[in-house]
Amino acid sequence: MSMPGRVAAIVWKDLLIEIRTKASFHSMLAFSALVLFVFSFAIGPDTPLLQRIAAGLLWVAIVFTGLLSLSRTYQSEEAAGGLEGLRMSPGDPRAIYLGKLAGNVLLLLGLEVVLFPAAAVLFQIELWPHALPLAGIAVLGTLAFSISGTFYAALTLHLRAREIMLPLLLIPALVPPLLGAVNATQLVLDGNPFGEADLWVRLLIAYDVVFFVACTWLFPLAVEE
Amino acid sequence: MLVGANGAGKTTLLRIIATLLRPSSGEGTVDGLSIKDDGDLIRARTAYVSARGFVYDDLTAAENLRFAARLAGESASDGHVTELLTTVGLAHVADQTVRTFSTGMRRRLALAGLRLRPLGLALIDEPYAALDDEGITLVDRLVEDLVTDGTTVILASHQSGEATRRATSTMRLDDGLLVDTALSATEAS
Amino acid sequence: MERSAPFVRWLGIAALILMGAGSYIGLFVVRADAEMGEVQRLMYVHVPAAWTAFIAFFVVFIASVLYLVQRDPRADRVAASAAEVGVVFISLTLATGMLWGKPTWGVWWTWDPRLTTTALLLAIFIGYLAVRGFADDPEQRARWSSIVGILGFIQVPIVYLSVVWWRTLHQPPSSPRSVASEILWTWMLNFAAFLLVFIYLTARRARIAKLEGELETTLAYD
Numbered sequence: 001m002s003m004p005g006r007v008a009a010i011v012w013k014d015l016l017i018e019i020r021t022k023a024s025f026h027s028m029l030a031f032s033a034l035v036l037f038v039f040s041f042a043i044g045p046d047t048p049l050l051q052r053i054a055a056g057l058l059w060v061a062i063v064f065t066g067l068l069s070l071s072r073t074y075q076s077e078e079a080a081g082g083l084e085g086l087r088m089s090p091g092d093p094r095a096i097y098l099g100k101l102a103g104n105v106l107l108l109l110g111l112e113v114v115l116f117p118a119a120a121v122l123f124q125i126e127l128w129p130h131a132l133p134l135a136g137i138a139v140l141g142t143l144a145f146s147i148s149g150t151f152y153a154a155l156t157l158h159l160r161a162r163e164i165m166l167p168l169l170l171i172p173a174l175v176p177p178l179l180g181a182v183n184a185t186q187l188v189l190d191g192n193p194f195g196e197a198d199l200w201v202r203l204l205i206a207y208d209v210v211f212f213v214a215c216t217w218l219f220p221l222a223v224e225e
Numbered sequence: 226m227l228v229g230a231n232g233a234g235k236t237t238l239l240r241i242i243a244t245l246l247r248p249s250s251g252e253g254t255v256d257g258l259s260i261k262d263d264g265d266l267i268r269a270r271t272a273y274v275s276a277r278g279f280v281y282d283d284l285t286a287a288e289n290l291r292f293a294a295r296l297a298g299e300s301a302s303d304g305h306v307t308e309l310l311t312t313v314g315l316a317h318v319a320d321q322t323v324r325t326f327s328t329g330m331r332r333r334l335a336l337a338g339l340r341l342r343p344l345g346l347a348l349i350d351e352p353y354a355a356l357d358d359e360g361i362t363l364v365d366r367l368v369e370d371l372v373t374d375g376t377t378v379i380l381a382s383h384q385s386g387e388a389t390r391r392a393t394s395t396m397r398l399d400d401g402l403l404v405d406t407a408l409s410a411t412e413a414s
Numbered sequence: 415m416e417r418s419a420p421f422v423r424w425l426g427i428a429a430l431i432l433m434g435a436g437s438y439i440g441l442f443v444v445r446a447d448a449e450m451g452e453v454q455r456l457m458y459v460h461v462p463a464a465w466t467a468f469i470a471f472f473v474v475f476i477a478s479v480l481y482l483v484q485r486d487p488r489a490d491r492v493a494a495s496a497a498e499v500g501v502v503f504i505s506l507t508l509a510t511g512m513l514w515g516k517p518t519w520g521v522w523w524t525w526d527p528r529l530t531t532t533a534l535l536l537a538i539f540i541g542y543l544a545v546r547g548f549a550d551d552p553e554q555r556a557r558w559s560s561i562v563g564i565l566g567f568i569q570v571p572i573v574y575l576s577v578v579w580w581r582t583l584h585q586p587p588s589s590p591r592s593v594a595s596e597i598l599w600t601w602m603l604n605f606a607a608f609l610l611v612f613i614y615l616t617a618r619r620a621r622i623a624k625l626e627g628e629l630e631t632t633l634a635y636d
Contacts, residue, residue, distance in 0.1 A: 002298060009295035017283045020322070076281060084245055085279030089296040090269040151565075155558055160548040168544055169562060172537045173569050176576035183580070203576055214568055218561055221482060225246050225554075249553065 010099025032065040054123040055186035070149045097219040104146040133188045140204040141181030148173045151215040155222045180204040226392030227381040235381035239348045243273040270345035278335025282324040293338045313337040328355040344376045353384045429610035436604040460510035462605035470500030475567035478560035490556035495619035504536045527578040538566040
């Protein structure tokens with residue numbers, strides 16, 4: 001009944017299903033690219049302007065795409081008869097949360113591997129010299145999104161109007177990490193004068209830790225019936 | 226053995242025993258363990274097969290069983306998986322995705338999961354649903370094997386089969402047994 | 415149908431009296447602000463309303479924790495009632511803040527950290543009430559909204575911190591002017607008044623919730 005083993009089993013199972021159905025990743029990719037495109041059209045070909053707000057546009061695209069994929073997190077479970085099978089397994093039900101969390105993080109990170117370069121092309125920003133710090137910020141920001149997102153997705157699973165409830169609950173929760181990720185990213189792209197980005201990185205880390213603990217702890221209550 | 230008309234509350238009762246559902250009042254024990262407090266311990270030795278069965282359409286039969294095993298913290302060797310699939314007559318479709326299965330085949334796969342690990346209690350909702358004669362015989366044999374191994378089996382059904390006929394005790398549920406009513410202690414093994 | 419406890423009725427009367435006193439003093443007795451003029455009187459509503467709103471949120475938090483631990487429906491009713499009344503106070507805070515901002519800064523909205531946090535707090539409150547609105551089963555409703563209330567409460571300080579950093583990194587924070595004692599006393603008076611109003615309304619709302627609950631149960635058994 002080892003927790004890591006069970007978490008890995010869930011991640012692997014979701015990965016298998018994803019590989020076989022190719023349901024999420026490809027549509028996420030297309031959607032996020034479209035969002036970036038729409039932004040460019042809406043704001044206009046003002047390159048200096050786009051460069052200044054590139055970080056913001058990028059992270060908004062990630063959040064929107066992430067919201068879509070979150071609502072699918074438990075879809076395969078629902079088709080299989082709800083979370084019952086998972087909840088019925090011996091051991092801590094938190095393994096479900098951790099497994100879904102890991103899956104969401106991997107999915108989003110995979111998306112960002114393509115999205116960041118795409119944004120670099122569209123908005124004409126230089127990513128490569130800052131690759132390592134940007135990767136770090138991406139991981140922290142994605143973690144923040146997935147930690148709260150996976151939790152609220154489970155909570156709103158049986159709510160009426162859950163398609164609107166999930167964003168309604170999640171978006172206020174995402175304001176701090178969004179500010180953190182966007183500002184850190186933009187500062188890094190601008191060369192991180194005065195090490196200001198560190199402040200935002202610390203905010204991200206604090207958020208991740210606090211809400212990882214809170215959400216993991218509360219999870220069994222969220223899926224209880 | 227639980228009998229009752231549709232909607233009488235058989236599934237609800239099974240789910241409460243399985244610790245999937247919290248009773249709104251009252252308490253219960255399974256083999257001396259409290260439903261409210263010792264849920265983890267109960268689930269360690271209990272399996273529940275719902276009317277729908279817990280299978281993923283996009284995994285193969287073999288992958289489903291392997292996942293169920295790993296989820297329970299057991300390792301399932303290929304040999305063991307094949308053996309289980311043979312028991313329920315699904316060995317020939319081991320590597321086909323469940324999406325291609327008929328309802329009866331899905332049901333059999335769900336039931337195969339009961340033999341993955343030693344159980345103190347097996348809860349089966351509508352064991353004969355969607356099964357042909359061969360499937361019904363399969364279920365009866367399965368239940369027999371479980372009982373031989375010392376597992377208490379609770380079946381909820383409105384159909385009749387060999388296993389239900391040989392039930393050691395039968396309880397009838399009517400409208401009256403709502404979740405609200407206090408529950409008495411369940412079968413101890 | 416029993417009338418509510420006499421204690422609650424006296425609370426209501428006391429609240430009314432204090433509100434009257436606070437309003438009169440705030441509007442007529444205290445001198446107008448030297449720099450900002452009459453508009454500053456809005457602060458006598460804005461500041462106490464903000465404090466009361468945060469108290470309301472704190473009550474929601476404590477009641478939610480109590481519910482999850484004890485599963486007592488009374489705790490859930492208190493949480494829900496406090497949230498509903500809290501929304502009123504938060505909206506009041508927001509409205510007076512904006513009304514004050516227009517003549518003072520010339521715009522209806524700035525991204526002032528406190529105003530922004532207030533707006534987000536409103537969003538969190540509304541999320542809480544929406545969860546209650548969309549859940550049918552009373553037990554699930556109580557459980558889910560308790561979780562949302564607890565998480566929401568944890569989110570608020572982090573939101574505030576991040577918005578403050580966001581705004582002050584680009585401009586120095588406005589230095590708080592020292593507050594004259596008569597202004598402070600008026601704030602305190604109005605805060606006491608609002609607090610009484612909050613407690614009174616919450617108690618009444620909780621009682622209605624109790625009756626609603628009984629009605630629900632009766633209907634379910636028909």
